[in-house]
Amino acid sequence: MRTPLTAALRRIVLLPGFALGVSLAATPAAAQELRDQYHTAPRDTVSQEVYDGWKQYNLNCARCHGEDVLGTTIAPHLLVSLKPAGPVNTKEQFVQTVCAGRADKGMPSWCALGMELPTIDKIYSYVKARADAKVAPGRPAVKRTG
Ligand code: HEC
Structure with missing residues (x-):
């Protein structure tokens, strides 16, 4: 009812x-x-390696070296460091510097902190792509394969 x-x-x-x-x-x-x-829309499509490097760079390095690797007042501008005449102009030099760090100067020793060498390789791939102007500032997207 x-x-x-x-x-x-x-x-x-x-x-x-x-x-x-x-x-x-x-x-x-x-x-x-x-x-x-x-999330601003991704501008460039990159390999998985460079994408992972972008992420790891942002998680570990950006606070001192600047978002999009554009530098800050407290740490070297890595796009300048990686130039042909710069102080870190080879992959070996980059990996070695990041692994060992310069503890007395404020650059952490990433291997001692537990970062694996393949992660440093990925960060190098991203920073190098930025230095070569192959990746614009901002969040990249992973290129679809196949
Ligand atoms: C706590 C701040 C800080 C963090 C986080 C940091 N760095 Fe550094 N980094 C520095 C400082 C400061 C120097 C400069 C040391 C010196 O005066 O020689 C430096 C130097 C470097 C250099 C050498 C540059 C040159 O021109 O000689 C490289 C390469 C580098 N850092 C890469 C990285 C990477 C990759 C990461 C992330 C995994 C990272 N750094 C995280 C502070 C930092």
Whole structure:
């Protein structure tokens, strides 16, 4: 048996649900917009190696050497260090410097901190690609293979 009172109650309960349904339907576009604001769209597609290097660089190095390898006031500008006439112009020199660090000068010893050599290789690939202007500033995307 349905009394007018329960019918009225049902309407009160159902209406917000309907409104919610409508707003949920609108969320995919809104969520995409939020994602776009949170992560700027990738500009370059790169290899998995360079992408991993970008991530590891940002996790471990950017706070001193600058986001996008653009330098800060506290540590060398690595795009300059990697130039042909720069102090770290070979992969070997880069890997060796990063592994050993210069503890007395504020550059951490990454191998002692547990960083694996393949990770340093990946970071080199990213920093070198930035130095060679093959990767623009910002978040790169992984190139699809196959
Ligand atoms: C806590 C700050 C800090 C962090 C984090 C840091 N560095 Fe450094 N790095 C320095 C400083 C300071 C120097 C300069 C040392 C000196 O005066 O010789 C340096 C020097 C270097 C050099 C030598 C540059 C040159 O021109 O001689 C390389 C290469 C380098 N860092 C790479 C890295 C990489 C790769 C990472 C991340 C794995 C990293 N650094 C993380 C502070 C930092």
